[in-house]
Amino acid sequence: MFILCASALFVYAVSENVFIRNYSSEMRNIFMDSPMGKGFGYGMGRMSIGRGSTEFYVKIDETVVQNPSELVSVPDVEGYVRTRIEGSSYLLYGFWNGTEKVVLGARMDDLDFFLESLATTLLLSLLIGVALSVVGGFFLGDRVSKPIKDTSRLLKEITMDDLSRRVETEPKTSELAELKESLNKALDRIEDGYSRQEQFSSDIAHEIRSPLTAILGFSRLIKRWGSSDPEVVKEAAESISDTADKMMTITESLLFLSQPSIELNTTTFNIRELVDELVGSINSEESNDFRIDVADIDISSDRVLLKIVLKVLVENALKFGKGGPIEIVWSNDVLSVRDYGKGIEKDEIDKIFDRFYRSDSSRGGQGHGLGLSIASKICKVLKLSIDADNCEDGGAVFRVEGLR
Numbered sequence: 001m002f003i004l005c006a007s008a009l010f011v012y013a014v015s016e017n018v019f020i021r022n023y024s025s026e027m028r029n030i031f032m033d034s035p036m037g038k039g040f041g042y043g044m045g046r047m048s049i050g051r052g053s054t055e056f057y058v059k060i061d062e063t064v065v066q067n068p069s070e071l072v073s074v075p076d077v078e079g080y081v082r083t084r085i086e087g088s089s090y091l092l093y094g095f096w097n098g099t100e101k102v103v104l105g106a107r108m109d110d111l112d113f114f115l116e117s118l119a120t121t122l123l124l125s126l127l128i129g130v131a132l133s134v135v136g137g138f139f140l141g142d143r144v145s146k147p148i149k150d151t152s153r154l155l156k157e158i159t160m161d162d163l164s165r166r167v168e169t170e171p172k173t174s175e176l177a178e179l180k181e182s183l184n185k186a187l188d189r190i191e192d193g194y195s196r197q198e199q200f201s202s203d204i205a206h207e208i209r210s211p212l213t214a215i216l217g218f219s220r221l222i223k224r225w226g227s228s229d230p231e232v233v234k235e236a237a238e239s240i241s242d243t244a245d246k247m248m249t250i251t252e253s254l255l256f257l258s259q260p261s262i263e264l265n266t267t268t269f270n271i272r273e274l275v276d277e278l279v280g281s282i283n284s285e286e287s288n289d290f291r292i293d294v295a296d297i298d299i300s301s302d303r304v305l306l307k308i309v310l311k312v313l314v315e316n317a318l319k320f321g322k323g324g325p326i327e328i329v330w331s332n333d334v335l336s337v338r339d340y341g342k343g344i345e346k347d348e349i350d351k352i353f354d355r356f357y358r359s360d361s362s363r364g365g366q367g368h369g370l371g372l373s374i375a376s377k378i379c380k381v382l383k384l385s386i387d388a389d390n391c392e393d394g395g396a397v398f399r400v401e402g403l404r
Contacts, residue, residue, distance in 0.1 A: 054107065089112050222236045309379060310328075
């Protein structure tokens with residue numbers, strides 16, 4: 001509506017300006033073609049100067065040469081000016097003809113009629129344009145807003161009991177199509193996150209229930225037989241202690257994974273020394289054959305966190321390596337840990353870094369399924385990438401990339 005009004009005013013102003021300028025130019029040409037304009041004398045009885053049946057008002061210097069309407073007060077102007085004199089509309093045009101100042105004037109009844117007709121036409125066009133804009137805007141707005149209304153209605157109907165619904169409306173514009181795609185992807189992530197949260201809560205309940213059941217059973221055993229059999233008390237106490245240690249490990253792991261952020265302490269250290277230090281502490285308890293091929297170079301990272309990652313991978317290899325050798329290799333800024341066990345099922349490789357995930361079919365049911373989740377989270381904090389793959393000659397290999 002604003003654009004229509006501005007356009008109408010612009011057309012009116014331009015039309016008026018063009019008409020006045022052209023008419024002024026025509027008056028000057030008529031005058032210059034007359035004897036007066038060519039420098040001849042002027043006086044009574046000379047042929048009138050005008051356009052058709054319209055005689056011009058002519059004033060040269062201070063002498064009024066021609067005054068058909070017998071105007072009394074005519075202003076001295078420079079250039080073209082539209083004004084009202086004695087109740088009528090006049091166009092005055094003043095210019096210099098050599099050393100003479102010439103002022104020409106003409107009644108603008110035809111201009112007034114033209115401008116009134118133009119104003120009426122523009123007003124009608126404006127009203128019609130506004131009406132069409134309102135009607136068109138209503139239908140266009142309804143067409144555009146329908147997918148948004150349908151989407152809003154769908155979002156109100158979605159509940160936690162049913163997160164599978166998606167926006168099905170076919171958008172009419174690319175922007176709405178992009179909005180639909182983004183919204184459906186967001187709903188996919190919400191559904192996936194909620195499913196993971198449900199599974200996570202279920203896993204926590206399962207993992208904690210088992211040791212609590214064991215502790216409760218041994219406590220009852222002590223109550224029943226403890227007073228008469230010290231060996232029963234000792235065995236039960238040791239089992240309770242072991243179970244409590246496992247619960248503490250689970251609790252500490254969950255607390256670590258729940259931290260919103262981990263503070264880094266970046267230092268420069270020797271990667272070979274870190275590997276030897278870790279393997280030395282494990283060798284005292286395990287008899288596996290370690291094959292180490294790690295360069296004696298310095299890297300920059302958080303030594304404590306990287307050691308946790310390496311420890312998780314080595315313990316994982318020891319657990320599922322079936323007593324075979326464990327290879328720790330450094331190559332092209334990639335640290336890899338390999339075992340010679342059964343490997344990982346292809347459809348499970350993308351899941352092994354999930355919390356509480358354990359592959360019973362290929363990797364055994366030991367542990368709590370939190371170690372690789374911790375390693376994955378630390379790698380994200382250290383801006384490293386970690387992945388797993390099977391080897392052609394058996395076993396699995398875990399790689400940590402991005403170390404410098």
